[in-house]
Amino acid sequence: MADKPKKTRIRVMALDSIPAGEGEFNADTIKEQKKTLPEGVTSKMVYGDVLDIAWPSFVELFLTQVAAMVNMMMVGGLGASAIAAVGLTTQPRFLLMTFFMALNVGSTAMVARSKGAGNQERANLFMRQVLMINFGLTLLVSVAGYATAGHMIRFMAAGGQTEETIIGGIIYLRIQMLGFLFFAITATITAALRGAGETRVAMVYNLVANVVNVFTGFLIIYGRFGFPRLELVGASIALVFGQFVAFVLAMWSVMSGRYYLHLRFKDGFMPNKDAITQVVRIGFPSMLEQLAMRVGMIIFNLFIAGLGTVAFATHQITMNIQAMSFMTGQAFAVSGTSLVGQSLGRKRLDMAHHYASKTRRIGMCVAILMGITFFFFGRQIVGLYTYEAEIIAMGGGIMMMMAFILPFQNSQFILAGALRGAGDTKATAVIVFITVLFMRPIMGFITINAFELGLWGAWITIACDQLVRTGLVMLRFYSGKWMSIKGITG
Numbered sequence: 001m002a003d004k005p006k007k008t009r010i011r012v013m014a015l016d017s018i019p020a021g022e023g024e025f026n027a028d029t030i031k032e033q034k035k036t037l038p039e040g041v042t043s044k045m046v047y048g049d050v051l052d053i054a055w056p057s058f059v060e061l062f063l064t065q066v067a068a069m070v071n072m073m074m075v076g077g078l079g080a081s082a083i084a085a086v087g088l089t090t091q092p093r094f095l096l097m098t099f100f101m102a103l104n105v106g107s108t109a110m111v112a113r114s115k116g117a118g119n120q121e122r123a124n125l126f127m128r129q130v131l132m133i134n135f136g137l138t139l140l141v142s143v144a145g146y147a148t149a150g151h152m153i154r155f156m157a158a159g160g161q162t163e164e165t166i167i168g169g170i171i172y173l174r175i176q177m178l179g180f181l182f183f184a185i186t187a188t189i190t191a192a193l194r195g196a197g198e199t200r201v202a203m204v205y206n207l208v209a210n211v212v213n214v215f216t217g218f219l220i221i222y223g224r225f226g227f228p229r230l231e232l233v234g235a236s237i238a239l240v241f242g243q244f245v246a247f248v249l250a251m252w253s254v255m256s257g258r259y260y261l262h263l264r265f266k267d268g269f270m271p272n273k274d275a276i277t278q279v280v281r282i283g284f285p286s287m288l289e290q291l292a293m294r295v296g297m298i299i300f301n302l303f304i305a306g307l308g309t310v311a312f313a314t315h316q317i318t319m320n321i322q323a324m325s326f327m328t329g330q331a332f333a334v335s336g337t338s339l340v341g342q343s344l345g346r347k348r349l350d351m352a353h354h355y356a357s358k359t360r361r362i363g364m365c366v367a368i369l370m371g372i373t374f375f376f377f378g379r380q381i382v383g384l385y386t387y388e389a390e391i392i393a394m395g396g397g398i399m400m401m402m403a404f405i406l407p408f409q410n411s412q413f414i415l416a417g418a419l420r421g422a423g424d425t426k427a428t429a430v431i432v433f434i435t436v437l438f439m440r441p442i443m444g445f446i447t448i449n450a451f452e453l454g455l456w457g458a459w460i461t462i463a464c465d466q467l468v469r470t471g472l473v474m475l476r477f478y479s480g481k482w483m484s485i486k487g488i489t490g
Contacts, residue, residue: 014045014351015116021347037354050335050359056199058331060206065324067210067242069384072320074221075235076385080313082232083386084161085168087316091301092152093176095294096145100134100184102287104191106279109423111195111261112338116345120260125275127192127254127261131185132269133276138184146177156298158305165309172236179240182247189250189263194334195341196260205249213242282423289429296436303441303448304458311455314391317382318398318459325370325402329410332363333417340421349483356418356477360411367410375403398459405466412470415477424482431476435469 017040037043075082107130114123145152153169190202217238223229230237254263304315336359343352374381378399383392416428440461447457476482 014041014049014355015342015346015348017041017045018348018351021349038348038350041351041354043358046354046358047362049339050332050355050362053194053197053199053338054332054335054359054362056203057194057334058328060199060203061327061331062324063207063210065327067214069320069324070214071217071235071239072317073385074217075232076317077222078231080309080386080388080391081162081165082168083313083316084309085165085232086172086235087312087319088153088156088161088165088169088305089173089176090316090319091156091294091298092145092149092173095291095298096141096177096180097184097187098287098290098294099137099141100188102290103130103134103137103279103283104188105286105420105425106130106281106283107188108191108195108337109282109341109421110275110278111192112197112341112421113345115196115260116342122275123192123196124261124263124267125272126279127189127263128267128269129272129275130192130279131188131263132271134184134188135181138181142177142180145180146174149173149177156301156305158302161305161309161312168232172232175233175236175240179243182240183243186243186246186250189254192261193254193259195338197338197342198259198261199334199338201253201259202250205246205253208249209242209246212245213238216241282420282425285425285429286420289425289432292429292433292437296432296438296440299441300444300458300461303444304455307448307454310388310390311394313386314394314398315455315458317385317391318395318402320385321374321381321399322402325367325374325406325409326413328366328370329363329413330417332359332366332410333413335359336414336417337421340418344422344483352418352422352483353480356415359418360414363410363414364407367406371403371406373403374399374406378403394455398455401459401463405463408470409466412466412473415473419473419477419482422482424476427476427482428473431469431472434472435465439468440465 018038037046072083072086075086107126110126111123114120114126150170153166153173156169157166186205190206193199193202217235219225219227220230220234220238222231222234228234251263253259254261256262305312336356339355339359340352343349343355379392379396382395382399386392416431419425419428443464444458444461447453447461448455451457453460
């Protein structure tokens with residue numbers, strides 16, 4: 001019997017106001033229905049649905065990145081070597097996250113489909129199946145990551161970093177591996193909640209975790225109020241402690257029965273072939289996409305690491321700031337994924353298109369405002385991380401270039417999120433293969449090494465990659481092929 005939540009946080013008003021579709025649309029019908037909203041649905045209702053899901057995700061992701069920025073600023077007080085040490089761990093951690101994050105993409109899409117189809121029991125089944133798989137997978141990945149941390153960090157250093165920086169990176173990464181399971185399970189629960197449109201609860205527990213992370217870091221990085229001065233070790237411990245707090249709160253959220261998704265151990269975790277097949281059908285291309293992205297980014301970062309500690313530290317600061325801009329695109333991508341998935345679950349292809357288009361429109365406006373801020377106040381923002389004049393000057397110039405690509409970047413994130421909500425992960429994987437795995441490393445080698453443009457060459461490459469990727473994602477979305485993905489059911 002379907003589990004009835006005590007409190008539903010999100011109500012998709014536009015979908016609730018119209019009947020479910022038949023699922024059989026010819027090309028002419030779809031083209032016509034994309035032009036105007038269905039009877040009984042207004043633009044205000046659609047925008048309201050988008051913002052209902054996006055704003056908690058935006059707050060959550062924004063504050064998570066603020067916490068990461070504050071941590072980096074605290075580490076920055078230890079010097080450029082400490083910043084570079086943390087930077088060496090970034091791509092290895094992302095690479096290790098690839099496996100369980102790919103399944104989370106499938107979980108989000110399938111929970112959204114199930115909710116759209118009115119099948120709460122099946123939504124809970126998808127969450128349990130992904131939790132079961134990711135638990136075992138993350139245990140293996142954590143052990144492997146801890147054991148190979150030294151090899152990964154030395155490889156990432158590319159001969160351009162000091163021994164002090166390398167040792168700091170190894171210690172930081174190994175501590176991260178000790179708490180990797182907490183992070184992975186929390187991310188899995190968050191992905192399922194997003195599919196159901198329950199973004200407020202994830203916002204709350206991640207906000208608490210970020211406060212814990214920053215406060216703990218404040219105490220133990222520099223040894224304040226009688227706590228030991230642990231420097232980089234303290235920064236990594238603080239991050240793991242925050243992740244543990246998020247894990248506890250996330251588990252309580254889905255076990256409490258207060259929300260659409262309800263985790264009950266008595267329901268069991270026995271493998272369900274049909275559920276696993278559908279999650280993997282979406283998640284496997286996403287895993288290939290993420291692997292391609294990580295390999296491409298690792299190769300690209302090797303070129304930058306070879307430029308020396310100051311250039312690499314500057315790059316880490318500007319990438320840390322750029323991640324703030326990612327948060328806006330990713331927050332609206334959550335809306336796109338959830339609402340497109342729910343629309344397709346109700347067989348409303350027309351609404352799926354309307355939701356995606358209007359989500360992109362809002363995301364573009366936010367990106368333009370952020371770009372203006374980065375353009376005029378870039379040097380001041382970089383100056384929050386370090387007092388080193390060379391880093392501030394170079395970083396400020398890069399921020400101006402970053403401001404230009406933000407609107408395109410946000411469009412790409414949002415429409416790619418819509419494609420994932422439709423289960424069209426093969427297309428996004430192909431696009432990443434073309435741009436990040438091939439175009440970025442080749443162009444990076446040419447601009448950084450052959451033309452000797454240094455860090456400027458790296459960011460010219462990043463800008464070109466983002467522009468091409470945006471164009472390809474837009475072509476795929478507006479082709480409408482994502483509307484007819486086969487073999488995916490709620």
